[in-house]
Amino acid sequence: MPSPAEIISAAAAWASLDPNPLTSSAVLSLVSAAQAQGPASPAALASLTSAFSSRIAFGTAGLRAAMSFGPAHMNDLVIIQTCQGLASYVLSSRSPGSPPPTAVVGYDHRELPELGLSSLLFAQRTKAVLEARGIPTLLLSGFVPTPLVPFAVSERGAAVGVMVTASHNPKGDDGYKVYWGDGSQIVPPHDGGIKDAILESLTPGGEYGVAGMGGGEGGETGRLLDLYFARIGRKLATGSYERHSRTCPKIAYTAMHGVGAPFAARSFETFSLPPFHPVPSQRSPDATFPTVAFPNPEEKGALDEAKRFAEAEGCELVLANDPDADRLAVAERGKDGQWTVFKGDQIGVLLGVWMWREFGSKAPDPSKVAMLASAVSSKMLKAVAARHGFKFEETLTGFKWLGHENLRLTREGHEVIFSYEEAIGFCCGDVVVDKDGVSAAGVFAEMACEVYSRGETVAGHLQSLYQTYGEFVSNNGYYFxxxxxxAMSIFDSMRNGGKYFEQVGGYKVTGIRDLGVPGYDSAQPDKKPVLPCSASSPMISITFENGCVAQFRASGTEPKFKYYIEMAGKPGVTRDVVEEDLRVMCEVMLEELLHPEANGLKAA
Known part of the structure; x- marks a missing residue:
């Protein structure tokens, strides 16, 4: 930990480089208060220590943190430093004789007016820095959904793309997500190379002014949106609603105070679906997120406002995008008036089976059709693949790995028709190689219309899939x-000195996969995992004799220790029995492996 004098010195030096007068003056005021040794000095020093004792890490796809001053937060100077490093890395990665690199930048509606910080300003800074370094940059016009950036990168042949968004994080946060020229989120070695280049580029090399830059290029943004929706219509819309029935559930939609509403509406138009009913209080972009404490549609209570609206309007379904519209949540009101909020794995299975039926099953060679899921997602699609003969593969957690594997399989001649992660991220088809809540909303609504035309509900249809492919029951959650x-001590305890466990709570263990370093996989002949290992982001998977698979990891973006536990029911065993078996097992397993009370873990 730096000394108080070092903190104060670093803060003063920072303020001298910061081009934002509001954050610079805020830092200088704290410096003066800390140096004065008066009543306000301890609080001022604490604020400076929080902001200047560490640096925001360039990690999962880029940056994400609270908007404030100092290297620990999102602000103008951090953005400038990051862009300088990104530009250096992009330029150094060019192959001899390749065309000059270009870039695409998009932004959402996040802002912190009291400090003059916003996604728009960060996007403008990004364009200014990249162009000053000789990289022509398209700044997309207005608030855009995250999927449009990777689409634009691929369509324009850009070398890199940046989306300025904090996605579903709390209202005070912002982020900086980076895509490589293949349209996928960055993976090694690019992430490490960019991180190193940033640390070599901390002194601003120019003024990088944004005065008069405006909100982006409207004409080119409109052209890209037209192409994006045309591609969705050609590759994902089946015409099922028009072919088979005029019956469709009444659908409510919420943008969760984010950017999604106009794009989701256009998605419905592309699929020739009846318009949805937007939740008025959450339709327009609002950086204060007034009706949700945490703008993540997965969080408990996040869909309450939409469900109340749906009940008042007589809607059977609620579709929700997260604030940057790259994820999709779904809830359904049953005939008894009770709501089912579908888990990410359940939506993934519904979409995956639909994509197989409508697209994959019609391929000349089904073995060349592929689906992907993250390792912590349900194993049910694997069972579907085994039944129908298409390829199924798992990847590490995070859509950057799903996108990377998607591209690899495509190069090898496979048609990847669906990818998903249990955290409500879905990629239907190949319009983008990243999660896309806009196209997923249209695909899901079209599927729901066909289900309702048969007199079924989505929940009933899902149950029929369980009856066909097996009962898969999950219990996913986290501790703060x-x-x-x-978190690392918990993983060390699970490793049991390299001997691991032969049983947990009386349940026999049949397999262990440890994606920490050096790594271990009992299922492999050489005991080495097929998936990449990480010292900083380990994950341990435990397979039990009774068909349960439990997986544990620490979040890369939030202070959470996550668990993903799934039980595959045996033939003839009803779902309620599987659910009870899993409930009992989870209680024993979580206590024995995590020791929540002793480790100070707080349940969500």
């Missing part, structure tokens, strides 16, 4: 864990 050292 603010100390990374505690």
């Amino acid at each position: 864990c603010h100390d990374p050292a505690i």
Whole structure:
């Protein structure tokens, strides 16, 4: 930990480089208060220590943190430093004789007016820095959904793309997500190379002014949106609603105070579906997120406002995008008036089976059709693949790995028709190689219309899939864990000195996969995992004799220790029995492996 004098010195030096007068003056005021040794001095020093004792890490796809001053937060100077490093890395990665690199930048509606910080300003800074370094940059016009950036990168042949968004994080946060020229989120070695280049580029090399830059290029943005929706219509819309029935559930839609509403509406038009009913209080972009404490549609209570609206309007379904519209949540009101909020794995299975039926099953060679899911997602699609003969593969957690594997399989001659992760991220088809809540909303609504035309509900249809492919019951959750050292000690305990466990709570273990370093996989002949290992982001998977698979990892973007536990029911065993078996097992397993009370873990 730096000394108080070092903190104060670093803060003063920072303020001298910061081009934002509001954040610069805020830092200088704290410096003066800390140096004065008066009543306000301890609080001022604490604020400076929080902002200047560490640096925001360039990690999962880029940056994400609270908007404020100092290297620990999102602000103008951090953006300038990041862009300088990104530009250096992009230029150094050019192959001899290749055309000059270009870039695409998009932004959402996040802002912190009291400090003059916003996604728009960060996007403008990004364009200014990249162009000053000789990289022509398209700034997309207005608030755009995240999927449009990777689409634009691929369509324009750009070398890199940046989306300025905090996605579903709390209202005070912002982020900087980076896509490589293949349209996928960055993976090694690019992430490490960019991180190193940033640390070599901390001194601003220019003024990088944004005065008069405006909100982007409207004409080119409109052209790209037209192409994006045309591609969705050609590759994903089946015409099922028009062919088979005029029956469709009444659908409510919420943008969760984000950017999604106009794009989701156009998605419905592309699929020739009846218009949805937007939740008025959550339709327009609002950086204060007034009706949700945490703008993540997965969080408990996040869909309450939409469900109340749906009940008042007589809607059977609620579709929700997260604020940057790259994820999709779904809830359904049953005939008894009770709501089912579908888990990400359940939506993934519904979409995956639909994509197989409508597209994959019609391929000349089904073995060349592929689907992907993250390792912590349900194993049900694997069972579907085994039944129908298409390829199914798992990847590490995070859509950057799904996108990377999607591209690899495509190069090898496979048609990847669906990818998903249990955190409500879905990629239907190949319009983009990243999660896309806009196209997924149209695909899901079209599927729901066909289901309703048969007199079924989506929940009933899902149950029929369980009856066909097997009962898969999951219990996913997390504990709040603010100390990374505690998470690492839990993993060390699970490793049991390299011997691991032969049983947990009386349940026999039949397989262990440890994606920490050096790594271990009992299922492999050489005991080495097929998936990449990481010292900083380990994951341990435990397979039990009774068909249960439990997986544990620490979040890369939030102070959470996550668990993903799924039980595959045996033939003839009803779902309620599987659910009860899993409930009992989870209680025993979580206590024995995690010791929540002793480790200070707080349940969500």
